[in-house]
Amino acid sequence: xxxxVIGSIAIDNIETPFNKTGDILGGSASYFSLASSFLTDVKIxxxxxxxxxxxxxKVFKDRSIDISGIKTEEGKTFHWAGRxxxxxxxxxxxxxxxxxxxxxKPAVPHGSKNDMLFLANIDPDIQFNVLQQMGSPKLVALDTxxxxxxxxxxxxxxxxxxADIFIINESEARLLTxxxxxxxxxxxxxxxxxxxxxxxRGAYGATMFFENKFFMVPAxxxxxxxxxxxxxxxxxxxxxxxxxxxxxxxxxxxxxALVFGNIMASFAVEDFSVSRFASIKADExxxxxxxxxxxxxxxxx
Amino acid sequence: xxxxVIGSIAIDNIETPFNKTGDILGGSASYFSLASSFLTDVKIxxxxxxxxxxxxxKVFKDRSIDISGIKTEEGKTFHWAGRxxxxxxxxxxxxxxxxxxxxxKPAVPHGSKNDMLFLANIDPDIQFNVLQQMGSPKLVALDTxxxxxxxxxxxxxxxxxxADIFIINESEARLLTxxxxxxxxxxxxxxxxxxxxxxxRGAYGATMFFENKFFMVPAxxxxxxxxxxxxxxxxxxxxxxxxxxxxxxxxxxxxxALVFGNIMASFAVEDFSVSRFASIKADExxxxxxxxxxxxxxxxx
Numbered sequence: 001x002x003x004x005v006i007g008s009i010a011i012d013n014i015e016t017p018f019n020k021t022g023d024i025l026g027g028s029a030s031y032f033s034l035a036s037s038f039l040t041d042v043k044i045x046x047x048x049x050x051x052x053x054x055x056x057x058k059v060f061k062d063r064s065i066d067i068s069g070i071k072t073e074e075g076k077t078f079h080w081a082g083r084x085x086x087x088x089x090x091x092x093x094x095x096x097x098x099x100x101x102x103x104x105k106p107a108v109p110h111g112s113k114n115d116m117l118f119l120a121n122i123d124p125d126i127q128f129n130v131l132q133q134m135g136s137p138k139l140v141a142l143d144t145x146x147x148x149x150x151x152x153x154x155x156x157x158x159x160x161x162x163a164d165i166f167i168i169n170e171s172e173a174r175l176l177t178x179x180x181x182x183x184x185x186x187x188x189x190x191x192x193x194x195x196x197x198x199x200x201r202g203a204y205g206a207t208m209f210f211e212n213k214f215f216m217v218p219a220x221x222x223x224x225x226x227x228x229x230x231x232x233x234x235x236x237x238x239x240x241x242x243x244x245x246x247x248x249x250x251x252x253x254x255x256x257a258l259v260f261g262n263i264m265a266s267f268a269v270e271d272f273s274v275s276r277f278a279s280i281k282a283d284e285x286x287x288x289x290x291x292x293x294x295x296x297x298x299x300x301x
Numbered sequence: 302x303x304x305x306v307i308g309s310i311a312i313d314n315i316e317t318p319f320n321k322t323g324d325i326l327g328g329s330a331s332y333f334s335l336a337s338s339f340l341t342d343v344k345i346x347x348x349x350x351x352x353x354x355x356x357x358x359k360v361f362k363d364r365s366i367d368i369s370g371i372k373t374e375e376g377k378t379f380h381w382a383g384r385x386x387x388x389x390x391x392x393x394x395x396x397x398x399x400x401x402x403x404x405x406k407p408a409v410p411h412g413s414k415n416d417m418l419f420l421a422n423i424d425p426d427i428q429f430n431v432l433q434q435m436g437s438p439k440l441v442a443l444d445t446x447x448x449x450x451x452x453x454x455x456x457x458x459x460x461x462x463x464a465d466i467f468i469i470n471e472s473e474a475r476l477l478t479x480x481x482x483x484x485x486x487x488x489x490x491x492x493x494x495x496x497x498x499x500x501x502r503g504a505y506g507a508t509m510f511f512e513n514k515f516f517m518v519p520a521x522x523x524x525x526x527x528x529x530x531x532x533x534x535x536x537x538x539x540x541x542x543x544x545x546x547x548x549x550x551x552x553x554x555x556x557x558a559l560v561f562g563n564i565m566a567s568f569a570v571e572d573f574s575v576s577r578f579a580s581i582k583a584d585e586x587x588x589x590x591x592x593x594x595x596x597x598x599x600x601x602x
Contacts, residue, residue, distance in 0.1 A: 086481075180387075183524050204505040205519060214596050216519045218506060223482050255599040289602055295515050296597060298556040301590055 002041040002066075003244050004112035005032045006130050007120025007233070008101060009046045009056075009070065013081035014227055014272060016088065021227075024273035025056045026080060028120035028143070031230035034277040035237025035264035037063040038285055040244040042237075043112055045069040045130070049077040049100045059274060069109050075100040088225050089202050108133035116244045119163070120233060121145050124155040131162050141165035141240055142194075143232070149176050161193040167236050170199040170207075182207060196254065198239070198261075200232050208258050215255050220266035220292055227272045231265040238264030256289075263288045303342040303367075304545050305413035306333045307431050308421025308534070309402060310347045310357075310371065314382035315528055315573060317389065322528075325574035326357045327381060329421035329444070332531035335578040336538025336565035338364040339586060341545040344413055346370040346431070350378040350401045360575060370410050376401040389526050390503050409434035417545045420464070421534060422446050425456040432463050442466035442541055443495075444533070450477050462494040468537050471500040471508075483508060497555065499540070499562075501533050509559050516556050521567035521593055528573045532566040539565030557590075564589045 005028075012026030033042045043066035050072065060067045076099035082091035106126060113135030119127040121143040131140065142163040148156050149172060160166065166189055174180060177188035182199060186209040189197045197209040203225075205218040239261030246253055263285060270276045306329075313327030334343045344367035351373065361368045377400035383392035407427060414436030420428040422444040432441065443464040449457050450473060461467065467490055475481060478489035483500060487510040490498045498510040504526075506519040540562035547554055564586060571577045 181524050182522060201505070204502070207519075207522070214522070215599070216522065216596055217599075218508075218517045218519050221483060221508070221515070221517065223484050252600055256602070259599055286602060293599065293601060295517055298516070298518075298560055298594065299553055300594060301557070301587060 001244055001247070002043060002112075002115045003036055003118060003240055004043045004045060004069070004108070004115040005029050005036075005118040005120055006045040006106055006126070007032060007118070007122055008078050009044070009048050009052075010078045010080050011052070012079070012229065012273070013094070014229055015081075015083040015094075016227060017084070017086050019226070019272070021272050023053075025059060026229060026273060027078065028122070028230075028233040030060075030274055031233035031268055032118055032120055032237040033060065033065045034063055034274045035234035035268065036241030036244075037065050037237075037277075038264070038280065039238070039241030039260065042066065042241075043069055043109070043115065045106050045108065045112070047071045047073055047100050047104045047106075049073060049075045052077045059278065062278070069107075069112065073100040073104075082229065084228065088228050091229070106130055106133075114138065116240060117141070118236060118240055119143065119159065120236070121148075124148050124152045124159050127159045128155060131159065139164050139240075139243070141167055141236065143167050143236060144172065145169075146172055146175060157192065160189075163194050165196040165198065165240075166194040167198045167232075167239070168200065169232065170201050173197075173199055198258065200235060202228070202231070206235065206258060206262065208254065210251055210254055213251050215251075215258060217258060217262055217292075217296065220262050220288060221295075222266055222270065225269045228269050230268045230274065234268035235261040235265040238262070259289060259292060260285075263292065302545055302548070303344060303413075303416045304337055304419060304541055305344045305346060305370070305409070305416040306330050306337075306419040306421055307346040307407055307427070308333060308419070308423055309379050310345070310349050310353075311379045311381050312353070313380070313530065313574070314395070315530055316384040316395075317528060318385070318387050320527070320573070322573050326360060327530060327574060328379065329423070329531075329534040331361075331575055332534035332569055333419055333421055333538040334361065334366045335364055335575045336535035336569065337542030337545070338366050338538075338578075339565070339581065340539070340542030340561065343367065343542075344370055344410070344416065346407050346409060346413070348372045348374055348401050348405045348407075350374060350376045353378045360579065364578070370408075370413065374401040374405075383530070385529065389529050392530070407431055407434075415439065417541060418442070419537060419541055420444065420460065421537070422449075425449050425453045425460050428460045429456060432460065440465050440541075440544070442468055442537065444468050444537060445473065446470075447473055447476055458493065461490075464495050466497040466499065466541075467495040468499045468533075468540070469501065470533065471502050474498075474500050499559065501536060503529070503532070507536065507559060507563065509555065511552055511555055514552050516552075516559060518559060518563055518593075518597065521563050521589060522596075523567055523571065526570045529570050531569045531575065535569035536562040536566040539563070560590060560593060561586075564593065
């Protein structure tokens with residue numbers, strides 16, 4: 001029982017209307033692995049540059065995440081800088097420097113070949129390459145973004161054919177399928193082979209499509225959002241972490257997994273970087289699950 | 302058991318990226334009364350001009366709505382023209398002509414004085430005036446908009462002090478209170494005297510605050526949204542209609558009422574004007590309630 005994630009480990013600079021950070025740990029694999037580490041065992045495949053501060057690795061080790069698949073290569077660590085407006089959504093990208101990520105040739109460790117696999121939002125060529133190296137992954141989940149939908153759609157479609165679960169932003173699903181209704185988006189995506197589609201709606205929650213069933217949740221409401229970065233990857237971490245933990249793909253369990261995704265995303269945005277994951281207390285996750293059920297539950301007629 | 306609504310009866314011109322209408326029936330009192338007419342008895346207080354086509358009155362009569370409080374005055378009926386973009390939210394206002402509404406002096410009929418009262422989004426001076434004429438209304442609910450928050454805040458606050466339920470857009474609650482978190486908004490609004498606050502989030506649903514309790518729902522998802530106009534007033538109609546029908550102000554019943562609001566809004570946007578209300582079949586409302594519960598329900602841990 002374990003998940004392997006391939007994705008970015010990044011050094012971010014984040015600006016919000018209320019704050020500005022220095023070099024902080026970011027990247028899809030970082031958020032995903034820390035979120036899922038509360039629910040199952042996690043292994044990261046990734047790359048950092050010679051400039052990567054080793055103190056960041058301690059964050060993963062403290063959560064017992066297997067980082068033996070993180071290579072250090074000559075060059076600079078992937079860097080992203082972004083600025084959020086007052087609505088705290090859709091950041092403006094100020095800088096993207098791929099660094100060692102641009103020439104990254106991931107090697108899937110033997111011990112990962114039959115794991116659940118999360119292909120975080122990276123170049124579809126890399127995602128495809130990783131898939132080729134897998135043995136019999138228990139389940140493959142996939143994220144992507146506008147940039148790859150516009151630039152490498154053909155390869156992305158090939159990856160999609162091999163994925164079981166597709167977790168993307170609602171706006172990206174529209175871009176990918178050319179459909180405006182979420183139901184038409186879902187039909188088009190599920191035709192490509194995936195069994196489950198999850199559409200992320202940022203501060204407005206998520207929807208899930210599975211066979212002919214449909215489930216939707218608002219986002220977990222928070223008093224104070226500090227930094228939305230990593231919410232989507234933390235969501236995926238909570239969702240897949242719970243699925244891996246329970247091994248139950250029935251719809252009622254998929255729903256609970258989605259709620260765990262929601263909740264891990266709610267923690268991610270309560271601090272800069274992955275800092276909030278370091279301070280989650282023993283019962284806090286279950287407590288949010290219980291509270292979230294209370295605030296969304298209503299009786300039958 | 303009845304609700305009286307004071308609000309606009311309008312002639313609208315609506316443009317969407319897919320369609321353009323001629324002169325169609327609109328206005329907050331129109332949407333509200335038709336939506337709530339499926340759940341309780343409704344009376345309208347309003348005004349139209351000499352140009353108002355009497356065929357529109359038949360729409361109300363067909364739903365047994367009491368229109369004896371609609372005055373006809375010399376001049377033009379209130380007119381609004383708006384244009385929606387591809388995201389089908391936040392329309393651009395192309396024209397607002399108050400017409401007979403600008404000098405409207407509403408008279409509350411004797412039979413309405415102890416009803417549940419909905420003060421739809423109109424001039425707070427008119428809302429206050431109506432409140433002064435009421436006897437012992439069973440319950441007072443209030444809507445407003447940016448324009449009045451910015452222009453007549455003082456009078457609006459006086460109306461708020463007399464209202465039990467406040468139903469406004471989330472963005473307007475932020476403008477009104479100067480708070481960004483919805484929890485802080487709620488604290489500020491509920492301090493003014495209202496017992497229940499409902500924040501409407503357009504295509505993303507609604508949240509409700511009552512005592513120290515909190516409830517949130519996504520919007521009822523639709524394959525095809527034709528015209529979002531009137532969704533908020535139809536929501537209020539469904540919510541208050543169910544409350545008036547059941548007479549039960551317990552939190553579990555307030556939740557169901559919110560879902561009825563959601564569902565009546567979902568009908569409103571499926572056609573231009575109030576047309577969809579004419580074609581709702583006997584079981585369609587309960588059927589959407591049941592479906593909505595299925596798509597949002599998840600089990601305890």
